[in-house]
């Protein structure tokens with residue numbers, strides 16, 4: 001998988017229009033509860049906002065992300081922190097971490113067993129893993145509207161769909177196969193106000209739905225965007241605000257002591 005296949009990440013746009021993602025991820029930092037001096041691997045760290053927050057709490061954070069543009073931005077924002085380009089499926093480091101953290105990234109990695117092995121390998125015995133990402137049913141309405149709109153353009157959406165939204169039953173099995181001891185898992189609806197007023201769905205598509213639009217010309221992109229807006233407006237647009245039909249999974253798991 002290349003970055004282009006999941007849509008190229010636009011780091012500036014992510015930080016100006018999609019900052020709600022890391023803002024809402026602060027609850028996951030609380031779930032992890034990093035303390036002074038702990039080493040933490042932030043898997044799929046994006047532009048590093050939550051890595052920066054964990055560093056403020058005294059953790060010694062390493063951020064890893066698949067996207068070079070996101071890592072470049074993270075390094076600019078937090079030159080004192082360590083960031084590496086790496087793939088959650090294959091990343092290996094010589095060291096063991098006290099904790100692995102991940103927010104809003106693992107639903108971009110359908111090879112969940114591979115990512116879970118990365119987590120297990122990165123943790124020291126007794127280390128913990130806290131993560132949140134899209135769960136079964138996440139943005140189902142938005143996803144359906146995108147599928148319908150791209151089909152109208154003669155494009156098959158299925159092979160372009162980059163997302164993995166498991167149930168907690170599926171996902172706790174993934175973690176257990178990797179040898180982790182799951183002590184907490186929940187899936188919950190989180191209707192999410194999207195910033196940008198009338199333009200918010202456009203911003204969202206630009207940030208997250210690039211793979212569906214790859215190879216299309218500007219006119220086709222505009223038709224797809226308008227079609228998605230029209231399909232979703234009755235359900236998700238109210239009083240000038242778009243609300244995404246988000247549904248999240250949160251998990252907390254431990255690597256057993258040796």
Ligand SMILES: C[S@@+](CC[C@H](N)C(=O)[O-])C[C@H]1O[C@@H](n2cnc3c(N)ncnc32)[C@H](O)[C@@H]1O
Pocket residue numbers: 009021022025043044045046047048049050064065066067070086087088089102103104105106108109
């Ligand atoms: C929605 S952003 C979340 C970023 C950050 N965790 C936050 O809360 O703002 C998703 C991130 O997952 C990264 N990602 C997607 N697939 C990945 C993979 N296989 N390995 C590592 N990172 C990946 C993307 O590059 C992107 O930066």
